[in-house]
Amino acid sequence: MENRQRAITPRPKRRAGKVFVRVLLRFLLFLFTTVFLLVIGLCMICNLIFNGPSTSARDVLTMSMLESSGMKWFPALFIGEETVQQIQENISATLPNDVSVSEQIVIQPGNSLTNEEWKDHPDGIRIEYVSGDTYSAYVMLIRDPSSVYMATSSEKFSTDIPGTRINHQIVTEGAIAAINAGAFFDNGTSSSVVGSVPEGLVIAGGEVVWETGNAPEEGFVGFNEDNIMVVAKTMTASKAKELKIRDGCCFGPVLIMDGAINEEAYNSNSGWNPRTAIGQRADGTVIFLCIDGRQAGSLGGSYADIIDIMVEYGAVNACNLDGGSSTVMLYKDTCGKMGTKDEIHMINNYSLLQKEPRRMPTFFMVRPGSEG
Known part of the structure; x- marks a missing residue:
C-alpha cells in the first residue's frame, strides 16, 4: 500500500496591521460601552436625587452645580428652570436693612500695631488655617482697612481685552495680598471672553x-x-456716590449686616463649594476668607460655614464673593515669615484639575505699608 502524504495547505498569515486594528476597535467598543454605562448610571443617580423624596439633597446638589461654571445647565435637565429659580430664591436675604449702617465699626486711631495680636506681624497681615467637617480654609486678617482696595484687570473693560490672572495682577499692582472679588461674564467655556468684563457695578478709586x-x-x-x-x-x-464708596463690586449674598446674620442664607442648602468672602471687624480689621473645595481633602464650604467663621473672627459685616474655580488667595511675604522674603505665596489650593488661576476682571488687594 502506497503511503500517501496529505498535502497541508499553510494558513494565510494575518497581517499585523489588521490584528492591531481589530484589537483597537474592540478596545474602543469596550471603552465606549463602559463610559456609556457610567453616564447612564450617574444620570439615574442624579435623577434619584433631583426628583427623590429629599428636597434638602436636591437643593444641595442644585446649588453646588449652579456655582460651577461648567455645570450650571445640568439641574434644569432634571427639574426644570422654574424649580431651579425657586431654589435660588429661597436664599433671599432676611436682613434688617438694604444697606449696612455700620455704626459698630470704629477704626482705631493710627492703626496701631502695638497690641498683642499684631506684635509678630509687622506688615499688618495675619494668616490662619481653619477647618470643618467638609472643608479646609484660610483666614487673612488685614489690620489697616485703608490699604484694601479694588484692583481691576484693565482701565477700560472690553470683551476684546482678556481678564488677568491674579498671580500676574498682584505683581502689576505691587500689592502684598489679594483675593478674587466680584461677578464676571462666564459662559462655562475656555474662551478669552470669560473673565474679561464684570457683571454689575464696579467702583475703583472713587470712580x-x-x-x-x-x-x-x-x-x-x-x-x-x-x-x-x-x-x-x-x-x-x-x-x-451718596455713600461715598471708594472701592467695591457686586456679588452676594450679604451674609452679615451690622452684626445680624442672614438667617435664610445660614439655613439654606447652599451646597459645598470653594468659597471666597470678605468681612470687617468692629475695630476696622478686614477679613479675607478662602475655603478650598472640589478636592479629596476638602469638599467645600456652605454659606453657613462662611458665617460661622466670620462670626468666630468677629465680623460685623460680611459678604460672599465669587467662588468655585475663581477662589484664590495670594500673599507676598515681605517679612520672610514663610521662607524667602518678598516671595509670593498661593495660600489656598486649586480645585481638582485646575492648574492656574482663572482670568478675571476684579480683585480685592492690599497695598504695602499697612503697618502704618
Whole structure:
C-alpha cells in the first residue's frame, strides 16, 4: 500500500496591521460601552436625587452645580428652570436693612500695631488655617482697612481685552495680598471672553468703572472714604456716590449686616463649594476668607460655614464673593515669615484639575505699608 502524504495547505498569515486594528476597535467598543454605562448610571443617580423624596439633597446638589461654571445647565435637565429659580430664591436675604449702617465699626486711631495680636506681624497681615467637617480654609486678617482696595484687570473693560490672572495682577499692582472679588461674564467655556468684563457695578478709586451687564440678583460690598466696609442687598451708581464708596463690586449674598446674620442664607442648602468672602471687624480689621473645595481633602464650604467663621473672627459685616474655580488667595511675604522674603505665596489650593488661576476682571488687594 502506497503511503500517501496529505498535502497541508499553510494558513494565510494575518497581517499585523489588521490584528492591531481589530484589537483597537474592540478596545474602543469596550471603552465606549463602559463610559456609556457610567453616564447612564450617574444620570439615574442624579435623577434619584433631583426628583427623590429629599428636597434638602436636591437643593444641595442644585446649588453646588449652579456655582460651577461648567455645570450650571445640568439641574434644569432634571427639574426644570422654574424649580431651579425657586431654589435660588429661597436664599433671599432676611436682613434688617438694604444697606449696612455700620455704626459698630470704629477704626482705631493710627492703626496701631502695638497690641498683642499684631506684635509678630509687622506688615499688618495675619494668616490662619481653619477647618470643618467638609472643608479646609484660610483666614487673612488685614489690620489697616485703608490699604484694601479694588484692583481691576484693565482701565477700560472690553470683551476684546482678556481678564488677568491674579498671580500676574498682584505683581502689576505691587500689592502684598489679594483675593478674587466680584461677578464676571462666564459662559462655562475656555474662551478669552470669560473673565474679561464684570457683571454689575464696579467702583475703583472713587470712580464708577463699570455698571452694565447682568448684575447678581443680590449683593454689593465695598469700602467708603472712611474705610468702613459697606454691604448692601443692591447698589446703584448714584447710591454709591451718596455713600461715598471708594472701592467695591457686586456679588452676594450679604451674609452679615451690622452684626445680624442672614438667617435664610445660614439655613439654606447652599451646597459645598470653594468659597471666597470678605468681612470687617468692629475695630476696622478686614477679613479675607478662602475655603478650598472640589478636592479629596476638602469638599467645600456652605454659606453657613462662611458665617460661622466670620462670626468666630468677629465680623460685623460680611459678604460672599465669587467662588468655585475663581477662589484664590495670594500673599507676598515681605517679612520672610514663610521662607524667602518678598516671595509670593498661593495660600489656598486649586480645585481638582485646575492648574492656574482663572482670568478675571476684579480683585480685592492690599497695598504695602499697612503697618502704618
